[in-house]
Amino acid sequence: MPGRAARRLIGWALAVVTVVVVMVNQREVGIARDEVVYIQSGEHYADWWIGLAAFRHGISQASVSQGFGGPGATDNNREHPALMKTLFGLSERLLHGTLGVASELAAARLPSAIAHGVAVLLVYGMVLELWGLAEAILAALLLLALPRALFHAGLACFDAPTMTLWFATVFAYWRGLDGRRWPWQVGVLWGLALATKHTALLLPFGLAAHYFHVAWRSDEVRGARGAVATVRAMIGYRWRVIASLAVLGPVTLYVVWPWLWFDPVHHVRDWLAFHTNHVHYNYEYLGRNWNAPRFPWHVALVTTLLTVPVATLAAAVVGAGVWLGRRHRRGPGERSPELLLALSAAASIGPFLLGTTPIFGAEKHWMPVLPTICIAAAVGAVWAARALAGHAAAVIRHRVIETLVLVGVAGCVVLASASEVSVAEPYALTWYNTLAGGAPGGADLGMNRQFWGVAARGVLARLSAEASPTGTTYVYTHDASPAWGSYQRLGLIPAALADAGWEQAGIDRSQLAIVIHERHFNRHDYLIWRSYGTVAPIYVLGAAGVPIVSVYRRPRP
């Protein structure tokens, strides 16, 4: 076993590698529709903070409203907390605006990539603490090699950072149960998770269930006599953890989100109301377009089953078996980390089993289940490898053999994930694992093709080639419309390739048109047919042969 410093170094190396991999991968990933809004809002927030630090303005209700909110429900993107957007903006202002070392897009995406690196580091750290070095390295690698998570980590959005802060809170909570005097970390981290995305509100359900489980088994509660004493002992078991969550969580959210500094009750109510009344987007699942409840209860489970590499899932099943196998060996005072990880996953994915929760971004909404799956997979794969090595040791007892077996089994599982990554990117939203049959199998099953208009990035070169050498060429940009200006600033399309505008009027004005294929977007094809007088696109971009974007050119008269 390497020394403490070496083990730390391994963790940090894995984190750095993760950040690099995410940043390299994102170069070919198009701009997501919502990402444009988050980056623009983030720049606005960053300017406000920079202005405050430079004493260009003070803290007043007017300046905060102008910087972070407004009267409308979505003014300044106030329906989402500010933490990650602020980091996107600060990163863009520093790395692109001041230092000029990154494009505006890469600079804005870097905080998400770093957050993913932190997630890998935290998973490594927790597993190292609980299970061992081999498990820790494997869990970190499996998290890194999740195709959809890697994709989301490369966007200036909230989903990957939410997973990180969710898991960080879980880890901090678990540590806080050791009886330390000031478990402030758990509250602060949960506050940061809340300041990233509202889904962090689900986490206390998982933590509460775990808390009562471990408290119930504690010596303090076992020794209590009577109902009142038992309840008092339960609450008092690690009351500082509860206090940290209850106090520092909301306080942290309040501190990092200036929109709450004035009229916080009203603004929190607006924030939550936006999401509890969120419109149902269109989502294709098993051959049917869903946009109104009740949704099938199994959407989240099947989607997860088909979007995590199969070998990782298989190893996680083994790991779950290992955990179940040792559940009866626990003594009083143990903190049941496996149960905690399971409850964390359940709290994240549970609401999507209800059939009424809006489902429009699939796995990204329950990404906090992924660390649990990867940790279980690592525990399972290493246990299996050691079992095999133990068997081999009966014949040839040699430490090298054991190491080789461990590396061989774990390496195979990682290699399987890496293979999926290699075929999934940069259109990972279209990708499904080999259980589904890859992207084509996913299409056969009628699984969601993609969302957010990201794939338009892949036809920009073709559109540029089709542009008129003189004058302006208008393009019906469909779901890529919000990103069009960014693509122009990045130099991926010429300025003369202009966005024609929305719907039929935009199509009628255009010489070129794109359709980003989702089932409910078929109607855009038909609008174009009517205007262009042809059903034939000139180019179809595919992901593993599955159409994701069609390009039309208006026939010359």
Next chain:
Amino acid sequence: MNGGELRGSVPALSSRRSPIAVVPALLLVVISLWEVCAARRDANSVPGEAAWHAAAARVREGYRPGDLIVFAPDWVDPIGRMQLGDLIPIEMAARMDAARYGRIWEVAIRGARSPDTAGLAPVASEEQDGIAVRRYERAPAIVVSDVLDRLTSAISEGARPTLELAEVGFAPHRCLQISPARGTPLRIRFPQLPLGRELVGYVGIADVFTRRDVRSPGRLEVEIAGKVVASAEAGVDDGWVRFAAATQPGAADVVFVARASDANRRICFAAEARQ
């Protein structure tokens, strides 16, 4: 750190010498290696551009004007239209159904079949590089009259229907679109419509977003000589719903009655009289 509570548990579990203990590891290795191979195989399982060019060329060799060309599975439709879209007029792509086509070309991958060729046996079939080109022949339905062609002569007791190329059930359909007032039937009469032995039509609700926001069904009845001869109800998830009625050859006033219990219910229908 207080992780010592679990340390050693894994080796302890794995220290058994039962032969069955090797099974999980071997299974993981097998599954992993299968996934390594299968991921690459799946990603290359859809025929490439050269294969599509070759398939399109085979269709063009035997194509006759008026032939219907369909693709399967439906998700491959954009690629098919890119290759052969010049042979597919909009009216054909947005057809009511395939009955009026006597010759159908089906270009298919992955063993799929188009719903338009269901029950038919190909008279010619060739598969190359993963793309099957099949030709079907049958006696086409003889269309005596089509309400889409007679919109100008239609008499509406309310808002006039419009001829649309609409999305109904996520598929293109040319249809007459009407939005009856809530709870008030809207009658559209086609005077002296030439009829054959059968009147066949379809009805559905256009526009995915109004289908999401207004969840009630739309209903269409067909009256001939004051008598309801056919009716169909189209729910928001029903797509393009068929209806049919036996008719007496000759001309008759045919009335389509559209009903909706909510406003902005975009009812789309098409119908043709067949010999």
